[in-house]
Amino acid sequence: MKEVRLRFAPSPTGYLHIGGLRTALYNYLYAKHNNGKFILRIEDTDQTRFVEGAIESLINSLHWAGVKYDEGVFVEDGKIVEKGDYGPYIQSKRLDIYQKYVKELIEKGHAYYCFCSKERLDAVREEQKIKGLVPKYDGLCRNVSIEEAKERIANGEEYVVRLKLPHDYDIKFHDLVRGDIVINTNDIDDQVLLKSDGFPTYHLAVVIDDHLMEITHIVRGEEWLPSTPKHVYLYEALGWEKPTYVHLPTVLNKDRKKLSKRHGDVSVEDFRDKGYLPEALINYLALVGWSPEDNQEIFTMDELIEKFSFERVSKTGGIFDKDKLNWVNGHYIRSSSVERITKLAIPYLKEAGLIDDKFAEEKYYWLELLVKTVQEGLDTIAEIPEKVAFIFKEHIDIVEEDALEVIKGEQVPAVLNAIKEELNKVEELDEEYAKGFMKLVQKATGVKGKNLFMPARVALTGSTHGPEFVNVLVLLGKENIIKRIEHVEEKYL
Numbered sequence: 193m194k195e196v197r198l199r200f201a202p203s204p205t206g207y208l209h210i211g212g213l214r215t216a217l218y219n220y221l222y223a224k225h226n227n228g229k230f231i232l233r234i235e236d237t238d239q240t241r242f243v244e245g246a247i248e249s250l251i252n253s254l255h256w257a258g259v260k261y262d263e264g265v266f267v268e269d270g271k272i273v274e275k276g277d278y279g280p281y282i283q284s285k286r287l288d289i290y291q292k293y294v295k296e297l298i299e300k301g302h303a304y305y306c307f308c309s310k311e312r313l314d315a316v317r318e319e320q321k322i323k324g325l326v327p328k329y330d331g332l333c334r335n336v337s338i339e340e341a342k343e344r345i346a347n348g349e350e351y352v353v354r355l356k357l358p359h360d361y362d363i364k365f366h367d368l369v370r371g372d373i374v375i376n377t378n379d380i381d382d383q384v385l386l387k388s389d390g391f392p393t394y395h396l397a398v399v400i401d402d403h404l405m406e407i408t409h410i411v412r413g414e415e416w417l418p419s420t421p422k423h424v425y426l427y428e429a430l431g432w433e434k435p436t437y438v439h440l441p442t443v444l445n446k447d448r449k450k451l452s453k454r455h456g457d458v459s460v461e462d463f464r465d466k467g468y469l470p471e472a473l474i475n476y477l478a479l480v481g482w483s484p485e486d487n488q489e490i491f492t493m494d495e496l497i498e499k500f501s502f503e504r505v506s507k508t509g510g511i512f513d514k515d516k517l518n519w520v521n522g523h524y525i526r527s528s529s530v531e532r533i534t535k536l537a538i539p540y541l542k543e544a545g546l547i548d549d550k551f552a553e554e555k556y557y558w559l560e561l562l563v564k565t566v567q568e569g570l571d572t573i574a575e576i577p578e579k580v581a582f583i584f585k586e587h588i589d590i591v592e593e594d595a596l597e598v599i600k601g602e603q604v605p606a607v608l609n610a611i612k613e614e615l616n617k618v619e620e621l622d623e624e625y626a627k628g629f630m631k632l633v634q635k636a637t638g639v640k641g642k643n644l645f646m647p648a649r650v651a652l653t654g655s656t657h658g659p660e661f662v663n664v665l666v667l668l669g670k671e672n673i674i675k676r677i678e679h680v681e682e683k684y685l
């Protein structure tokens with residue numbers, strides 16, 4: 193059997209869209225499920241959209257997400273390199289290849305030179321619109337002979353090359369998600385294949401490259417579906433075997449609109465910066481448009497590879513549900529080591545101004561305890577500073593109503609006083625001592641249960657609920673606890 197080869201072929205427009213990552217992921221999963229190859233090709237033939245550093249950022253995002261490819265464009269030591277036997281994998285380096293096939297198409301009568309100016313094309317389109325017709329090229333240059341065309345080119349006239357579609361011809365292909373598709377050429381434009389700057393259009397380059405790179409399955413977003421008949425016709429014109437097509441439903445937001453930059457986060461980097469773990473994003477994205485046979489929701493990459501199939505990809509848009517993503521992310525945060533989450537949390541804590549480099553280094557274990565204290569309840573890493581900010585405060589102001597109520601209790605002065613006294617008996621409050629600490633306060637005051645713990649918690653955190661109290665004691669330490677209690681005594685008792 194032929195080796196299965198799939199490719200992800202993004203245009204380097206500056207960032208990797210979350211929908212693009214899902215496309216890459218499905219390509220990857222299918223390739224690996226079939227012991228095939230996955231290839232990264234860069235489609236940069238639209239030079240007007242060139243963005244500095246875009247290839248690197250794309251590759252970094254794929255790398256971060258753990259979507260690995262076997263061939264194509266890589267970044268090594270900060271440099272772009274290519275690996276594989278089918279290169280170059282960057283389209284702007286393949287211009288001579290496209291020229292060769294353009295010539296062949298012209299010679300075989302499947303393409304023609306077109307000299308129409310932009311003004312003429314605009315005028316044609318305007319007229320068609322007025323007449324209520326679908327705007328398309330009117331075919332004026334279809335009949336320019338090759339000899340005449342060559343002469344005009346020699347005279348310096350600007351030109352493009354267009355695909356010469358036969359009239360009234362049914363182009364047929366099968367899509368694994370959408371089934372059989374038939375489009376008549378009367379409904380399709382004579383697509384430009386080669387632009388006046390000598391660069392191919394996407395349509396030409398994609399077909400030539402997919403063929404030469406021996407791509408067996410083309411898996412891409414459904415926005416490319418209208419282009420596919422033109423591609424299929426090119427395969428036929430060049431006498432090449434067609435690949436298998438799979439068009440994926442668009443990733444939509446809850447309002448069933450395309451996820452766009454205007455509506456918030458769409459780039460993979462945005463999600464990384466918001467504190468999503470790569471395996472959580474991948475796990476969740478796999479489920480946007482695909483569903484397993486059972487109700488499994490948490491998958492490792494290997495499980496996804498094993499279970500993934502196009503039969504279970506839906507035709508309709510996949511809804512991107514942030515709450516569900518948060519739930520999946522929370523799951524992965526909870527099952528990660530404290531060390532991993534702490535290391536990820538440090539940049540956020542620095543950014544929030546809670547710690548600096550020196551602090552992160554000298555008090556690393558304290559930070560681990562800090563993170564461990566809130567790890568259970570997190571949706572994202574970015575939430576950590578907000579959740580731990582109370583530990584860093586100079587003193588605690590009590591604002592919550594139920595907390596103010598608690599601190600009015602008649603036993604409170606005795607409890608707070610006993611906390612200070614018990615603390616003064618030791619050098620520092622280590623974890624062992626902290627564990628038995630409230631028992632000592634209980635013994636000293638005779639107060640127990642809620643009446644003991646609530647005021648202590650409120651005085652030290654400002655709230656009646658919150659993380660593991662023993663951890664709070666250790667994190668604050670003797671000096672801070674005393675300071676906080678004195679502040680509460682002064683202000684609220």
Ligand code: GLU
Nearest residue numbers: 201202203235398412416
């Ligand atoms: N270069 C196209 C893009 O940016 C690739 C489409 C395809 O996969 O054929 O999405």
